Amino acid sequence: MSKWKFRNVLIASIALLSLVSGARAGDLVVDVNADVDPFGNDQMSISSLLSFQSANTLYALPMFNAPVGDHAAYWDNMVEQYDSAGVNAIAVWLKGNNHEATFANFVTAANKRGVADKVKIMPFDDNAASWTAMRNYQTTGHYDYSTLFDMSDPANWAYIWNNILKVFWQNVPDANRYKINGRPAYAIWSAAPAFLSHLNGNGSKMIGYLRQQCQSTFGFNPYILVPGDWIPNDPSSSAAGVVDGVYPWFVPVPGAPYKEWSTNTYNGVKYGVAVPQFHISSPADPNSSTWIIDPQNGNTLANGLNNTIGAGCALTLVEGFDDYWENTECWRAANVDRNGNALGYAQTYFDYPNERINILRAHSSTPFPANLKEEAEGCDAFAGGVSGGGVYRSGNISIQTCADTGGGWNVCSGKNGQTLTWDSVPFPGATHIYLRAACALSGKSMHFVIDGASYPAVNIPNSGGWQNWVTVDMGAYSVPVNSYHTVQLVWNADDCNINWWRLGPASGGAIGNGIYRIVAKTTGNVLSCRGGSYANGAIAELQPANGANYQRWSVTNLGNGYYSVRVVNADGTIGDSLDCTGCSPNDGTQVELWSYNGGSCQQWGFTQQPDGYYSIGTAGTKTGGAHDVLDGAGCSGAAGANVLLWGWDGYPNGCQQEWSFQPA
Structure with a gap:
């Protein structure tokens, strides 16, 4: 088949799950399409999908009958599904030709749904399309790979920045950007010689140029992820500070079995890839008989996650969600056709519509959401x-x-x-x-x-x-x-x-006396004692749940509208109290453990917000009479973030100021 046809088939949706400090799972990021192609043509409406299905093998149509041209409805539905799956962000395909501006629709939908603090967005550069094919289209009128993208030409670096990456960042506010180690993330798809020329020695220069432009234009240094074929084709990119991570993207080999998961390690960090199902869509493709991965009633996806996340991968990319070209979808699948006839496993390879959403959530940082x-x-x-x-x-x-x-x-x-x-x-x-x-x-x-x-x-x-x-x-x-x-x-x-x-919990916002994990809404990380310490002065921070007692808290209603919150000691006894350092109620005060005395700095008020989560406020008031709330330092729910006092930003807000109580 043609290179472009192959490209359409090969590039797929992914999900990215990060692991921190030995936890089962961290962030979940799904790679998705826009509802239109880079020329503005509809590609995700039900009519478009049915047209594709009439000529290709497409198993699982989406449950949602998306209308043509209704961008708001499309993204409204998709954002709800990302949130249901426990997704922390989406990695969106960049295609060039101002296609990146369409992702402003995601930002609008996430804000409307009230999940912008949980579901972020990052760019995933489909560089065979956005660099090579689109550059050719804009210079010759032919959308193809007849002229390779010359990586030695600085004008081409500027093309990537001005026509693709800058357009994306201009349409995505900082509050909506997905970040790794506090830096907005950016992933590149391929280093294949079929698309790029003169990469050796120049890939690192191009990356340096993009970093410089991000810093000077937007004030940040991006966290750049490249595929496994990048450094072999450009060894200069292995130098310190060039790339931040390498993920092991798989490429099918005709006649060979297609592995459902893989891992590799770069600079001491382990990365993985998994896939829920795979089947090249065109029956005319001579490789279709070998390019198949059986979903095995969802066990393929679960097994892949167990062998990547479960094997200690810091980042695991899961191909799927809306990639109907390769039948790797993780979306909510239709179980009834357009005529009202039931669709079973033989037609969809789903046991039930939410199957893969549920599997993703089960391996996310919040597998049992208290406010599901x-x-x-x-x-x-x-x-x-x-x-x-x-x-x-x-x-x-x-x-x-x-x-x-x-x-x-x-x-x-x-x-x-x-x-x-x-x-x-x-x-x-x-x-x-x-x-x-x-x-x-x-x-x-x-x-x-x-x-x-x-x-x-x-x-x-x-x-x-x-x-x-x-x-x-x-x-x-x-x-x-x-x-x-x-x-x-x-x-x-x-x-x-x-x-x-x-x-x-019971209505009225009341939390019953008991032992709880106190869980950050934005990430699923839990309130923890730094270093596993139970001693006076131990810093309160966020970490992935690991079952240890220093992440379990005894909550007791004091009968005056406030609660005590005390750590469960290693031996199971009730220990020190959550306390404001120096008994200060002011912004920026570090929260820590201290011997329980029942004072106002050890009393906490729980206020239920409209989404069912809680703000946790001090009993003491700062100047002006306001009560500060528990807040992730730097507006973050990330692992390692200190827990401080800060003024309530109102509902909803993008900072880590809301919490759930999970029985522990």
Whole structure:
């Protein structure tokens, strides 16, 4: 096949999982497409996908029937799925021709959904397309590789900067950028001689030029990742300070088995690659019979993550999410075709629509989110409803756009006995379930069924309108700590619109007495004692959860609106208190351990925010009467960040000022 056809097939979506200090998983970053190609043509609408499927092998269509040209709807849906998967960021393909400006739509959607503090964005440069093919198109009118991209020409370095990378950074504010070690990350795809010439001795110069331009234009030094073929083709790039990381991107070899995961080490840091499935889409391709990886009911992806993350990789790239060209998708897959016919495993290679999202989340930094949220329209199965005409998804389920905070969609026109079901839902332990509902009538109720056991029906109040939304506490649900369950929502009467449901503590913001991990919303890292110390003066910081007692906290309601928060000692006894250094309530005060005395610097107030997370404030007030809150130093939830006091920035904000309490 042609080089460009091969390029379309080979480049795939990836997910990047980072490991810090021996933890199971760190950041999860998925590599994705825009909804349009670099010439502005639609490539992700349902009509485009169906057209592709008619001539190629495409197994798993997305659940979402994306309309042509509705950029806001496309990104709104995708951002919700990234968040559901535990994704911390997306790595987006750069294609050139001002294509990079389209990712401003992601920023808008992330801000609208209220997840901009959790889901960031980084550039992944599809340099065969953005450097070589697009450069040729702009000079000769031919989008091909007939003229290789000359890496010895400084004018070409300027082309990369002015036409690709600078455009991306101009459209992505600093608050939305994904960073490694505090530096915005940037990845390059290939060093193949099929696309580039004169790389040897010049790749390092080009990287130096890009660093200089980033520093002078935007004030930062990027964290640059290159593929495994870069340094062999340009040994000068192995010099200290040229590249920051090397990931082992795989390239299929005709006639050879395609390995589902791989690892390598660069400068003492181990990197990995895994894939959930692989199948070249064109049946005319002579290599299609050998370029196949069987998903094995999700076990291929889980096994790949176990052998990369589980083997100590600092970064693991997982190919997938929206790469339908190679059938590596991790998106929420359709289980009903456009005519309402059920699609099974043989047609989709998914056991259920959210299967791969759930596997990604299980290997992320937050496998059991205390405030897990499930969208009604994204359920794994439905029954008893009526067709909504294909809005959002096909089948006998009515869905409409939603006017609730965050937008999105909601299930509407519910029928008595109608059900929505979710498989393999992670519960951190005993919890309440909250239902987001709108109903213009009285006398309606709904109930949940967990693993086949029905729970009591709960009245859904008359909210005064079908888009007037209220959150209903559906009661307490007792399940084992860190366990998976099948959850079903049932209508007990016609009507009632449903947006979502989520897990959380008892309503009113009250936290029960007990032992908890205190988890950062932005990263899933947990409140920890530096160096594993239990002594007076031990610094409070964030680290990945590892099960140690110095990450477990005894929380006790003091009866005055505040709580004590004390570390669990190595022997299981209750130890020192979380304390403000010098008993200061002011901005920048380091939080530390100190012998418990019950004073105001050891009393903490928990305020539940609209998303179910908590701000943790001091009992003492600073000048002016305000209460500071626990904050990740430098506005960060990263591993190693000190936990300080700082003024509350309001909800929502991009800093690490919100926390969840997970039973421990």
